[in-house]
Amino acid sequence: MTEARRLSLILAVALLALGAIFAGPYVLDTYSVNVLTRSLLYAAVALTVDLLWGYLGILTFGQSVFFACGAYAAGLVFTHMDFSEGNAVLALALGVGGALLVAAIVGWLAFWHGASALYASVITLVLPIVATQLLYSGGTFTGSSSGLSGFMSFDLSMEAWFWLAGSFLVAVTTLAYIVVQSDAGRLLVAVRENEQRCKYLGLDTSRLKILVYLACAVIGAIAGYIYAGYAMVVAPELAGFVFGTELVIWTALGGRGTLLGPVFGALIVDYESAQLAGDYPFVWQLIIGTLFVLVIIAFPRGLLPVLFDIPRKALGLVRKRPAAPPASVTLSTLDAAETQGEEVGDDGPALAVHGVARRFGSLNVLEAIDFEARAGELVSLVGPNGAGKTTLMRCIADGAERSAGTIVINGHDIGRKPPEACVALGVGRKFQMANVFETLTVAQCLQIARARHARPSLWRRARELPLPEAAMHVLATTGLDRQLSTPAHLLSHGMKQALELSMVLALEPRVLLLDEPTAGLTKTERMQIGAILIDLTKKQGLCVLLVEHDLDFVREISSRVIVLHQGRIVLDGSVEEVVASELVKQVYAGSGHAGIAHESGPSTAQEMPA
Template identity: 55%
Template sequence: MADRVHSSPKRGRLLTRHGTGLALLGLLTLALVLLGPLFLDRFTQNVLTRSMIYAMMAITVDLLWGYTGILTFGQSAFFGAGAYATALILTHVGGGAQNFALALVLSVILPMALAALVGWLSFYHKSTPLYASVISLVVPIVLSQAIFAGGSFTGSSSGLVGYPVMKLGAANYFRLAGVALILFAGLAWIIVRSDAGRVLIAIRDNPLRAAYLGIRTQRVQIILMTVLGGVAGLCGFLYANAGRIVAPEIAGFGFGTQMIVWTALGGRASIFGPALGAIGIDYLGAQLSGSMPYVWQLIIGVLFVVMILFMPRGLAGLLPRRQRTAAAPTLATLPDRPQESSKDALLSVTGLRKAYGNFVVLDGIELEVRPGELISVVGPNGAGKTTFLRCLSDGTETIQGTITLAGQNIAGRPPEDVVALGIGRKFQVASVFESMTVAECLRLARATHERPTLWNRASGIHLPSAALDILALTGLDKKLAEPVSGLSHGMRQSLELAMVVAMLPRLILLDEPTAGLTKAERTLIGEVLKRLTQELGYAAILIEHDLDFVKEISQRIVVLHQGRLVMDGPVEEVVNSELVRSIYSGMAHD
């Protein structure tokens, strides 16, 4: 492919100054964990072992909820599945090295399989976050009921106890759990700061934009859930060995919601907050709940509500937010999509009809668009223009008629698949990633072309020259390291356009890209569009109200009126037609 780059961009160094400090902190914690058993009594060791296992669970919840926006109550199910897989093997098959190995493997694989199933249930095109949350509630409840129904095989309500466990001793279990926690926290910390971590945040902040950048959001969510299900199962394996007992509660919904509490109180999307939250609350709980069990839970409950209301970032929010010190990444030029020689239609729409019940929005639309064409769609409000663009970019919309893009029928394809065929859509209200920097947004636009790494961040971004032009003309190239939230309206519109162009689409759909822009900005966008289509051979469909602007830049105009395509012709002909005059003066309403 032409857009593949051969020289990989220079990768950012993993150990920045901040990273070095953290590595030192990690070593210090490691020393504490290894030496801890020398100072701590046995009870404290046991409690802290459990707390540290819980801390790993809190991190899995943080990755799902804090970073990716999947509010899950169901991590306990995977934990319980791992713990029960272990306990069942050891109870019914017996101890011995090979059985421990078997238990270890099963305690990872079974929860992963379960998590993949849950992921498939929870994430599909147009599924809602609320639905995924409710499913995550159902899973632990079903699992714990199944354990209850399992009779003597699963030990029912009294659980399993007295099975052979790995004889490491309390001190070594403490060390094992501590080392596992440090490794997992470190790994999670690296991943959320990597380019792949940005993809998770993109899905949390703006799943629609992510899908329209071609990112397979549901697949990412399912994979994440599956992997973290495996981690939870591993935690369950550790728990079953260290604790020597499994009970149905550990697979239940109550435990799953506790993890949410640790994460929320510690501070979501901070990795260390939830881990410390879990350790702190579980340890204090073990100390205090003996003397005042209900009051302790009451305090936690009240704290939780107050935190959600007033401190969504949890205790981690009390720390000053770290200044972004990341240097602005370098931009590199990528060849533009080569001019398409073929004069065949890139997009062809035949007999398109879209209705909501009895209400017909679009009817009998016929349209062909060839490479290099810029077609403007005009028409009064409510003519169905935005619906038209949606039907072109989302094959799962129920329509009659056919839409083919580059020879492929798009029917049934969700946006990310249509994007893969070569559509890029710019929304009416600039849709970008609010919590990110300009550079991060641009890199995400390249995510489907250059696979984001899990370990670090690329220091350079490869963009086609047309996208670089947009950045240079608007001055965005000077603001690469700045957060998007501080940009002006016009800048955001330009950024989104640059993101769309960066995907190297064949056909760009633009929904009123100039609305609310100044005259200068408008001229600039017009120049960019002209260059994209006339010089570089992109095709574009533009929705626009401003007829003067349309006259400037496009070759063909299509008029939509009351859901029908009433005119399709060269600019001058359409603009001067009686019909357009009457529509725009409001006289054509039958």
């Protein structure tokens, strides 16, 4: 399907939905029109819960607050300043502005580098509690517990409100659908899947989360504004925790990460509750609670996907599913002139490490690390387990890691910068365990790695993916370029390693940090990687820092070897010097089990009495 056809199909469905909305008041009774007008607006807010939770992985209990922002802006302005067209615009601006301000504060609190998902959720839980309390204490200004009512509003008929609310929902749903299906939308899934990898691909995930959060706040505020205009009443429960969690229930029941699921979940449950809650007030809550727990445990994807799967499975019995779809993306080699990687600093070292130390409490993992590496050098870092090799890598790729010392990349001090800023300076880090986006395809993983350079489109899916020569080289050598549509989790271990390497190379790094890139690979794969690394340093002029246990491999490809022992550099010299060194033999002999197990960080387990 071409890009144009895909988009026009989405628009056609949207138009159909608009048609249904238009027909609504003609086929529904007054009661249903009334109830559904509110449900349509609630559904728009449920959509924002899905964007944040289903796509970005942020479980949020506080979207009600943004709805209330828009609603209260209208209520306050129309109550205290009277209704007029000018004031209506003012109220909308205040509502959206207020929501943005609140979202910015929450974003600052909840989405900083290193904040856990749980912490972010708890912040969104505190938000509605604080907001409700503030509304209560607002006295006659906010109407306290009674809320505000009796203000004038737009003079529209019930049908017109239904159309307005419905069109708004269709518009935001369509827009959200196009965005999540686009290249930019895939970033959201990537962040949910593996935020750490995203950061080390140079993506400012905190900024991305805050941006999405702000956009969701705006949608919520506009929905709230329409609500206040229609209902002509605002009450503190609009901002409350109960409404906030109801939105989560609707999203979970409908199906998180499907957009349409939460929309229909909100519409159906809210409409039904108008019918049934009146008849069975407590039993209705019990039913919803039980259903919710069951869905969370048994159908975490929600009910909409289950409904869709039934006909699909039925059809599947008749018709075999086609094999892997043909690659939808074509690779091309980026013109060397167009590469945007960090320029090689003039003659200075590509990487300079001075006096770096890393301490965990009283434990010194690294101490007084000093060395420099130039472009075109392949420096191997060797040493027994616990020598601090991976810790050193971490310190170079993340400014917040080291306890002391300076690290300069291409003449720029990394200071306390987070990983994504270090990537911008030219650092590329490949992790010890293959670290890719498991549910995304090979092509999609690579696209995300290029997102830093080629700003992904908010509505289109790119058909072409230009990659730097180095990355293309890895893909061609390993044959990954023939598996572009394969989801990453289906790749072999070696292929995943190769994919991660090409992702890192797609960043156009000047300093490449490789943590045991050959661990667990076959001999042939190892040879391939070796050849690629030599090529990268010799031809592309990269500075490569390699952690490796296989000394034969090190001997073959390194231009220089640094030996770490107990957090200090004990030797820094050519391959020959190191091989001949008695000291190195002692270090390895002393540690007993060279090159077997993976090195792990300092473990608190040692303190534990066994």
